[in-house]
Amino acid sequence: MIRVLVVDDEALVRTGFTHILNAADDIQAVAAVPGGQAVASVRELRPDVVLLDIRMPDVDGLTILAELRRTPDCPVVAMLTTFDTDEYVEAALRSGAAGFLLKDTDPQQLPYLIRTLAEGGTVLSSQVTRAVVDGYLSQAVHEPHAARLVDQLSRRERGVLLLMAEGLSNTDIGDRMHLSTGTVKGHVSAVFEKLGVDNRVQAALIAERSGLLRPPEDGGAR
Structure with missing residues (x-):
C-alpha cells in the first residue's frame, strides 16, 4: 500500500x-x-x-x-x-x-x-x-560542464540516466535493461553521486543540458 x-x-x-x-x-x-x-x-x-x-x-x-x-x-x-x-x-x-x-x-x-x-x-x-x-536549464549547469559530468558515467549508467530522464521507475528501467531492481538502484545512486545531484529531476536536466538527450545533428556529424 x-x-x-x-x-x-x-x-x-x-x-x-x-x-x-x-x-x-x-x-x-x-x-x-x-x-x-x-x-x-x-x-x-x-x-x-x-x-x-x-x-x-x-x-x-x-x-x-x-x-x-x-x-x-x-x-x-x-x-x-x-x-x-x-x-x-x-x-x-x-x-x-x-x-x-x-x-x-x-x-x-x-x-x-x-x-x-x-x-x-x-x-x-x-x-x-x-x-x-x-x-532552469539556462541558469543551472553550462553545457561543457554538464558534458564533463556525464562523461564520468559508464555506458550502463548513461543508459540508466536516459531512462530516468524519460520518467521511468526503477522497476521499469530494470525491465527495459534486463536488470534487477536492486542493480538499477545501485546504478541510480552512482549516477547521482557522479553528477552531484540528489534527485532524478536534477539528473535529467543535466542529461539534457549535456546534449545526451538530443539526437546527433546531420546524421551524427556532431
Whole structure:
C-alpha cells in the first residue's frame, strides 16, 4: 500500500485528492492537511509520497520542502500547482522536488503518477510549460560542464540516466535493461553521486543540458 499525504490550503482540493487516491486498491491517502500541519503529519504518519501545494497563505510550500529534505527518511515530494508557469518551479527543482502536478490533472492518471513517484520515477505534468524547464536549464549547469559530468558515467549508467530522464521507475528501467531492481538502484545512486545531484529531476536536466538527450545533428556529424 502506497501511503500518501496531501498538503493544500484548500479543503476542496484536499477532499478531491483524497477521494481519488482512496479509490485505488494500492493507494491510501493517510491524511490531507493544510500547510501548517505538513511537517508534523509527515513525522507522525510516515507517508511514502507527499503531494505539496507550492503556494499556500499560511506557509510557503518551498519552506516545507526544505524542512522535509532535512528530515531522516524524507518521503518523495511532488509539488502541486494551479499554474502552468510558476516562478517557484525553478527553486523547487533545486530543492529536490521529485515532480510537479497541476491540480487539474486527469483523475484517471493520478494513481499511475503516484505509483511512478513511489517507485522512484519522475513526474512532470505535460502541461508544465517547457519555458520553465528551459529557464532552469539556462541558469543551472553550462553545457561543457554538464558534458564533463556525464562523461564520468559508464555506458550502463548513461543508459540508466536516459531512462530516468524519460520518467521511468526503477522497476521499469530494470525491465527495459534486463536488470534487477536492486542493480538499477545501485546504478541510480552512482549516477547521482557522479553528477552531484540528489534527485532524478536534477539528473535529467543535466542529461539534457549535456546534449545526451538530443539526437546527433546531420546524421551524427556532431
